Amino acid sequence: MLLAIFLLPMTGYISTGFATADEQAQHTNPRADYWRQVRDNTNGYSAVKGRETNELIQGSGETWRQLRNGPVALIGSGLLIFTLAVLTVFYVWRGKVELTHPRTGKTIERWTLNERRLHWVTAGLFVILTVTGLSLLYGRAVLIPLFGHHGFAAYADLAKWFHNILGPLFMIGLILMIVNWASLNLFNRIDLEWFKQYGGMVGDSHPSAEKLNAGEKLFFWCLVFAGIFLCLSGLVLDFPNFNQERELIQLSHLIHVVTAIGLIAFSLGHIYIATIGTEGALEGMVTGQVDTAWAEQHHDLWAKEVMNKEPDSH
């Protein structure tokens, strides 16, 4: 009885199923096949010549849209606001790291004129690229309510133009920085100790440092690696005349936005420490000279080395 319950329905399968199995394997639904080809981005033929004109539907654009308008924009803005909030709280809690000894009035050279030019040109470009780039990502939400549609469009037109022209110049600045400063930024044992003491940011300790401390080195290497991704993806976006396809462009755009926002957040920290965070730090990059009291406090090993070399410095 039980056997019959199982076997009887199967007789139907035996009579029809096996008979049509071969037929079905050969005859797939041509409409479904056609649609499948379309969704697989199969390249066909089109009399209209041009980039990807022979592709009917290109599905990755929707993924790009969802990522850009969704998590990338949301997490990006969150990260920038979070960074600013942390820096504000830190400033309120820690205040400015002041000089522990009075200024000696004697100064030593920290950055040459050419180094300062390189820093400020690249930094200036970075700020312009940041403002124009963020305007393209967040302007619709933030600036259109302020300027109106036509006002913002006029600004965005200029912003796009500046961003596209100045981007490659920033790349040149970055390459020069790598060439000039990479050797100064190699990590060593002293840096490990510096990190262990949080670079003197927390507490009153003064970990030893050479010309560049471990924090500066960390920022440098972030700038280098993020910068390489930023520049390569930027070139893909900036020069559409090489017939690069949309999938590459979409990927480049996402890499560009993610690395840019990460770098902007890191730069906020760099700017904080170098300006309101540390007394006397900005002088080195503005005038090129730092007070020996500052040098001995923050870069003791470098200060010793320089002062041994030229005992009667300025």
Next chain:
Amino acid sequence: MARMKFLCDAERCIECNACVTACKNEHEVPWGVNRRRVVTLDDGVPGEKSISVACMHCSDAPCQAVCPVDCFYTTEDGVVLHDKDMCIGCGYCFYACPFGAPQYPQQGAFGSRGKMDKCTFCAGGPEPDNSAEELEKYGRNRLAEGKLPLCAEMCSTKALLAGDGDVVSDLFRNRVVRREGRPEVWGWNTAYKD
């Protein structure tokens, strides 16, 4: 209110490219831009099929969603249009569009993009209907004249249909019913069956 739609019947399209030519002529489309194109899959082998494709005037248009200056708008007829005065030529709508509809006349060196141009469903732009500025920037506004898009109007096999989505789908449904189409039935002798 009608919701305008295009539909291309793959069993009828003969890849004559007349829709492409008619559109280009009607709207004096910029050099290097084709608002419509015909794509053939399996070209030259039995069972090849062609489809004419342009802007599909999406309900949830990706171009509209990613535009940094928010220059797109959807008309009461469900047509997706844009304002060339605001367009900055960033290319984002081209990245997002599945149909490759947004295109840019080249402006200056290194392929830098001019104002985006795309199919308007023959509905012009934000300027006053049939004004000289509208004609210059977007081409003819046939909808305002009570006509439908020229590409579909002059399609010789009536493969390309354009108009109120309800009417278009009724037309196509009737064809499919007449074809008695099991999926395996596919080809010329079914497309024009009475």
